[in-house]
Amino acid sequence: MISCTEFIPAYSEGFKFLEQINGKDEVKKFWKELSEIYLKETLSKLILEKGLEGCFEYWSQSLNEEAADFTMILDQDKEEFKIDMHKCPSRGMLTELKHMIPYHSYCDHCEALYRPIVEKAGYTYETNVDCGNSTCNITIKKQIKNQKK
Amino acid sequence: MGTQNKIKIMRRNASDNKYLHKDFHLSMNILLNYIYNNWGKEALISYLQQYTCSFHKPLSEQIKIGNIHDLAIYFKEVYKKEEWPVQINHGKDFLEIEQSACPGISHIKSKGELPCPLYIETYRTVYNTLCLNTPFEYTLEYYDEETGACKQIFKRKG
Numbered sequence: 058m059i060s061c062t063e064f065i066p067a068y069s070e071g072f073k074f075l076e077q078i079n080g081k082d083e084v085k086k087f088w089k090e091l092s093e094i095y096l097k098e099t100l101s102k103l104i105l106e107k108g109l110e111g112c113f114e115y116w117s118q119s120l121n122e123e124a125a126d127f128t129m130i131l132d133q134d135k136e137e138f139k140i141d142m143h144k145c146p147s148r149g150m151l152t153e154l155k156h157m158i159p160y161h162s163y164c165d166h167c168e169a170l171y172r173p174i175v176e177k178a179g180y181t182y183e184t185n186v187d188c189g190n191s192t193c194n195i196t197i198k199k200q201i202k203n204q205k206k
Numbered sequence: 207m208g209t210q211n212k213i214k215i216m217r218r219n220a221s222d223n224k225y226l227h228k229d230f231h232l233s234m235n236i237l238l239n240y241i242y243n244n245w246g247k248e249a250l251i252s253y254l255q256q257y258t259c260s261f262h263k264p265l266s267e268q269i270k271i272g273n274i275h276d277l278a279i280y281f282k283e284v285y286k287k288e289e290w291p292v293q294i295n296h297g298k299d300f301l302e303i304e305q306s307a308c309p310g311i312s313h314i315k316s317k318g319e320l321p322c323p324l325y326i327e328t329y330r331t332v333y334n335t336l337c338l339n340t341p342f343e344y345t346l347e348y349y350d351e352e353t354g355a356c357k358q359i360f361k362r363k364g
Contacts, residue, residue, distance in 0.1 A: 058310060058354075059328045062287045063261065064230035070257040071237045078245060087240050094236055095229075113214060122227035126220040133212035144220060156263045 065147045072160040081162075088169035096174050104178040109138040112175075112197055116140060123147070136199035148191040164188045171195070226287065231313040238322035250324055251331050258335040269340040274301050274360060299362040308354020321354075329356065 059067050075083045103111030113131040120127050126144040130137075151159035164186045175182040179200045186193040242250045259266070268276040278296040281303055285292040290309040295302045310328070311321045326349055333344040337360065347357040 058284075058308060059234055059257075059332070060284045060288055061228050061230035061234070061310070061313075062225060062284065064227075064234055066261045067234060067257050068237065070260055071241075071253060074241070074253045074256055078249065087237070090240060091233065091236055095233055113216075117216060119227065119229070121218060121223050122225075122229075124220050124223040124225040125218065127216075127218055129216040131214040146220065146225065154261075157260050 065150045066154060066157055068166075069151055069157070069160045069163055072163065072166070076160075084162075085169065088166050089173070091166075092170040092173055096170060100171070101174050101178075104174065104180070108178075109133070109136065109180075109197065109199075112138045138197045140195045142191075142193045142195075145191045145193060148188060152191060164193065167193070167195075176200075226289065228309075228313045229317075231310040232317060232319060234310065235314050235319065235322055235325070238325065238328070242322055242324055247324060250322075251327060254327055254331040255335045258332045262332075262336050266336055266338075266340070269336065269342055272341050272362075274298065274342060274362075277301055277360060301360040302357065303359075304357040306353070306355050308356070311352075311354035325354070326351065329358065333358065333360070 072084050072087075075087055100112070100115045103115050105111070107114065109131055110133075113129065116129060120129070120140075123146045125142065125146045128141045128143070130139045130141075132138075145164075148159075148164060151157065151163060168182070168184055168186075172182045175197050181196075181198045181200050183196045183198075184193060238250060241253055265277060265280055274296065275298075278294060278301050281292075281294055281301070285294070285305075288309045291306070293302075293304040308325075311325060314321050326346075329349065330346050333346075337344045341362055342360050343363050345359045345361065347359055349356040
């Protein structure tokens with residue numbers, strides 16, 4: 058059994074394995090499929106039905122269940138949703154497992170998963186990631202018409 | 207959570223919550239299916255072997271020196287964190303783990319999904335690999351594909 062509490066190292070090894078067999082493109086192909094399947098009934102549905110409120114709802118559940126250290130802000134007037142990840146539990150776990158080497162681009166999977174969903178729903182997605190310190194931030198805003206992506 | 211005008215704020219420390227995100231079972235299943243569907247059974251088994259050698263290295267080193275006590279503690283902790291009922295019996299030469307259902311399969315099915323056809327390998331391959339070059343051998347005495355109910359035995363060789 059691979060426990061859900063051991064999923065992060067299993068995923069990191071999975072990314073490494075896919076890259077070993079067919080290069081980085083294989084990892085990206087998997088992330089695309091994961092985004093389409095895993096987020097179909099959750100974030101994808103919520104953002105289409107409820108907009109930024111749906112983002113707040115989605116990450117409220119996942120970040121709390123993942124015991125993340127974060128601040129999340131939904132500003133309806135500015136039409137903006139932000140996550141400040143003070144310590145990412147996933148990247149933090151990989152850093153703490155001294156006997157394992159994390160996949161070199163582990164943090165890239167978040168953007169690969171979320172950006173397509175968010176942009177498809179008519180929002181912009183900006184992110185800054187500091188893998189070494191297990192921190193990042195995400196800003197999702199309403200797409201202004203004719204705005205360049 | 208604070209609300210001011212049209213602003214909602216949520217601030218959490220890691221210690222505010224327990225770490226239990228059951229949907230990771232779904233993500234894991236998607237990865238297993240992806241490798242199996244695109245690269246076949248041998249690739250899936252290779253992946254699980256690689257994962258075991260990497261993640262379980264400290265545990266494997268303990269088993270190599272004949273210490274099965276740490277393995278028993280490991281399983282007790284895992285099932286406790288999963289909040290899942292299990293029967294675990296162990297002595298200095300054996301460890302038996304019996305469950306009436308698998309937490310992963312149960313969650314995957316509760317979300318209307320099907321477990322990977324080779325889900326059994328997350329038991330068989332992982333723990334056979336863990337026992338490689340150790341004084342112990344692993345037996346999956348029975349395994350129900352539908353529920354993941356199973357009995358696993360680690361036993362000192364000879």
